[in-house]
Amino acid sequence: GDKDEEQVLEVGATQVPHAEILEQVKPELKKKGIQLEIVVLQDYVTPNKAVEEGELDANFFQHVPWMKATNEERGWHLKKVTGVHIEPMGAYSKKIKKISELKKGATVAIPNATSEMTRVLLLLDKEGLIELDNRKGDKKLKNIKENPKNLKFKTLESAALPRFLGEVDLAVINTNYALQADLNPVKDALFIEGKDSPYVNVLAVKEGNENDKRVKELAKALHSPKIKKFIEEKYKGAVVPAF
């Protein structure tokens, strides 16, 4: 491209941490003659739709399973450019110190977004709190086969989970929200997703645009050591770089 001519790159993102991370690469791209416009969006459908329809050049908010599901159901054509970070999901409590202390009939709060449901249930299954009917495909609460502790599930808005932590025995919380609520995922989580999680957050574009020069520059910038450092320092383990 022409160095003098600034090229605009519009990327949809959720506020934390995606928009904050993107904010860090702005100067880097500026040097390359690319003006990064961050469009902050609040739900999980709009950003994909906007990319599919060409309203946005790329988005950065989702993990691969969600993107796949969207493509399948809607017949859209989103494509992963590169993975950036993982936000491991963790379980927190104000009432117990160890997971073994969890009583029978305890209340467990989980995010109400259907996009997180499978992930949460798989995590609980992995920790042995419940048993799912099988481990493939999308999961809902009714896929729970065994519930030895007779746990009661409450589905709440993800952002609200930390606020209601005191109200329940256990809450499974996205790390970004836990962090904002001054919870330390490393110290406070009773258990947390490992780095092996498939839920890496990716930069995504519409199929065919993955070789767009601007997108490539963005991907490159996101993988820079500077960003790695930023993520590690800012999020202190709650958000883990995946590169």
Place this chain on the structure above:
Amino acid sequence: MFNEIDWATIWQATGETAYMVGISTFFTALFGVPLGILLVVTDTGQIWEKHWVQKAVATVVNIFRAVPFIILVLFLFPLAKFLVGTSLGPTAATIPLIAGAAPFYARIVETALREVDKGVVEAARSMGSTRFQVVVNVLLPEATSALISGLTVTCVTLISFSAMAGVVGGGGLGDAAFRFGFQSFNDGMLVTCGVLLVMMVQLVQWIGDWFSRQLDKR
């Protein structure tokens, strides 16, 4: 696609919406009417001119109407805990619903009461009615028809507001339509929940219109 409809979820959601909307409509009326009355009677030239009361009530009403519902939910959860013993679930969701809708209905009540013929209020005053009697025996009965249609509007607004009850796990049809329908790409669920919502609104509207017409004596 329609065979994926999870009827158990839908009926539960319908029940939750009916429950939340029913309870919160009741309390909205309970708080909204007195607030609306206060807004009117304490105003200049009215039967209980009290400027500071007017200002105070108007400000409180405006604050509650200014705060986005989602923030209202999260701010009022201690209150919910205190009032209904829980800060989660449909019952807890009624607290922010009421807090959001009551000031709104208060404004509608205000408008309705201001429409009451001043001559009639004068007549009642001239017969030595107390202010309280004027409110109970003149303002409210004369405005009943408008009060009812205002409550219908409010109730319908509550139905669509209650979609946000998902924040505190209140559930309901709107929330189900969004999560199990829209987010899960299940158009069957989406349409079913949507149709049920519209039917609910239509029902409320019919009942409201019927009462309003019965009570309109002009």
Place this chain on the structure above:
Amino acid sequence: MFNEIDWATIWQATGETAYMVGISTFFTALFGVPLGILLVVTDTGQIWEKHWVQKAVATVVNIFRAVPFIILVLFLFPLAKFLVGTSLGPTAATIPLIAGAAPFYARIVETALREVDKGVVEAARSMGSTRFQVVVNVLLPEATSALISGLTVTCVTLISFSAMAGVVGGGGLGDAAFRFGFQSFNDGMLVTCGVLLVMMVQLVQWIGDWFSRQLDKR
């Protein structure tokens, strides 16, 4: 805590809210008034009794009021693209805002018009006015005061509704309060945005009340 307030963001958000609410209030009035008029004049015993029109309009209005705002946003996405050339940002957000608020205002208009003295409508009819003239020269002017206070209520509702404009990147004060304040546990931002929202509501209320009082000739 207060030193963390990002004023640039706040001013931008204030501008966005003013922009969205301004535009959508205008169009809400533009669509809501005719819809409200239709709801009244086509009803039994009114000047243009047409039951099927009444039913059709009532149903459309109810559908738009039944659908939760968030779903409305997502469904009206293509419409926004078509109408304003973009489906993201404050301008696009006005489309669902209008779609949500216009039917609501239509109901308020309906209530206001029903309050107009039937004798006056009769007088106008007896002077050979067309139905159109009755609407323009009698119903609307006689109800102006109630129409304005209804528009005030609607405008305030739009201010709090616009908090959800964040879904399509519309931004605004409500969204800022939620994202930068609430989600980020930044109470300074939260309070500042909240205060600005309340001030905005208060301002709208003042202006509305002033106009309403000016136009009330009874």
Place this chain on the structure above:
Amino acid sequence: MIELKGISKTFPSQKGNQPVKALQNVDLHVAQGEIFGIIGRSGAGKSTLLRLVNGLETPTNGTVRVDGQEISQLAEKELRYARQKIGMIFQHFNLLQSRTVWKNVAFPLEMAKKPKETIRRKVDALLEQVGLSDRAQAYPSQLSGGQKQRVGIARALANDPKVLLCDEATSALDPETTSSILDLLREINRETGITLLLITHEMSVVQAICHRVAVMEGGQIVERGEVKSVFGNPKHSVTKQFVQQTEWMQSSDFPVQSTEKTRFHCSPDEMQDVWAKIGPAVQSGRVKVSVSERELKADGGMTFLIDGKREDVEQLLDSLHEEADLEVNVHV
């Protein structure tokens, strides 16, 4: 001009109420240019009858014709034109609260899309006539009851109607305003041949202005005819009661169909001479003599009015003048 045939009107029963038979088989014919009065007790059905004429109520049975057109059969557009030619003064004024006095009167003209200048001229003139020029910019809520009624009258006249329906048009007015309004109506009637159908409970109004009168009771017309014959020789008990209670009243300002009118006073000592002249004149039927103030003056004398053809009146006056000490003050 107005023709009602076999009209019945029943208001359907409502919760806790019997249906109300407001009109029962009423026939009525009002000729072009006629001033027709309707009297009757409260609730007799007068307003309902009037409202049928411009289609504000539709009859349960029967037909209503105005100017040859059957009102209930007219299409929307024709009805509108028909109505522009039928003015109506409402019992409850029905003014637009949101318009000033001036704009209220201008209303029917605006509706008929008259040019601005015409409207201005017409409205100013009408307000002058009803004596409200100084309140032109006031709103109805700032007016007294009588002022509101006068606005309603001006409004009804604005469009130069061919038929004017008046529902108690003067009942909220003091005698002076009433008489000036009646003068106005009579004048318009004479000049434009407007047909007037008016409801009133003031016999004096009927007396002053109506050619014919109908008496209503229980939804029916129980008596009708020339004003003088109905009131002079009432047959139905309602009419009798009305006439008895409202004494036959005729003042100099309400000439019935007189051509000339003269007033004179005589003291008791002139009385014998005067009587010798007017007694025979009255018996001959050529003039009418009435008493202008009912009570005898302190001097025991009386003021008389003479009414009749110019030459007859003058002849009587001349014969009265022959008496040297007779004071005769002539007011034409």
Place this chain on the structure above:
Amino acid sequence: MIELKGISKTFPSQKGNQPVKALQNVDLHVAQGEIFGIIGRSGAGKSTLLRLVNGLETPTNGTVRVDGQEISQLAEKELRYARQKIGMIFQHFNLLQSRTVWKNVAFPLEMAKKPKETIRRKVDALLEQVGLSDRAQAYPSQLSGGQKQRVGIARALANDPKVLLCDEATSALDPETTSSILDLLREINRETGITLLLITHEMSVVQAICHRVAVMEGGQIVERGEVKSVFGNPKHSVTKQFVQQTEWMQSSDFPVQSTEKTRFHCSPDEMQDVWAKIGPAVQSGRVKVSVSERELKADGGMTFLIDGKREDVEQLLDSLHEEADLEVNVHV
């Protein structure tokens, strides 16, 4: 009972309007048990004056006392009690649209917390008196104008007020209903000593019921006094016009303060003899003679009414009887 001192009332100017001086320095004293009439042209300030009495308007200047209490100085609670004793009939009825006729009349009693049974009895009796028993369950919107006014009258009387303010209470009523309402008011006045302050533009009403009358013009009382003296000898031009236009009307059904009353007819040939007797009798001031029908009968004769103390009337009648061919029909 009612005492207004130096009352002025100015309605402040509004956009496009001059301020309206509705009342200017008005003094008025109405004694307990008195029936006081106020007449005046439309817009003279009558309604405004009335509304000051029960505090619906506050005077710009001056004091209003009712039953010794200064209305504008009363605390809320006292004002309420004072008002329960002041009934008011409104020019525009001001009925509650949401209540039936029955419940409208019951309203002031409910407000005063009267027992149910008392209310039932009282309301039924009042509706009977105003002739609306059969419309008890109707809503105001289903009533004719006169029926609404009668509901307003019944409502004003419900609480057995000591003072009754009537703003054109009978102006929408036919003569028969008017006379029955006036009878009712007079009866209540006689029985309970109620004080009545009434606005009317019907001279006949003033004549029929009022003890004293005040004439208003341009916000001032321009003339006042005994009804007979004001009307019999009008001084101000407004009064003169009123009296002239509404002729002095006195029928057998509206006895003023007469003790006895007699009516007789005489033909023209008897006239000279009769005049010789009544002329001097009137001049002596012992009796009043008035004419009962204004127009001379076809025989050129007249019907007279004699009014005065029993002995004086009888003396005159006796002297008239002395004339052999005089027909005297006595109605007491």
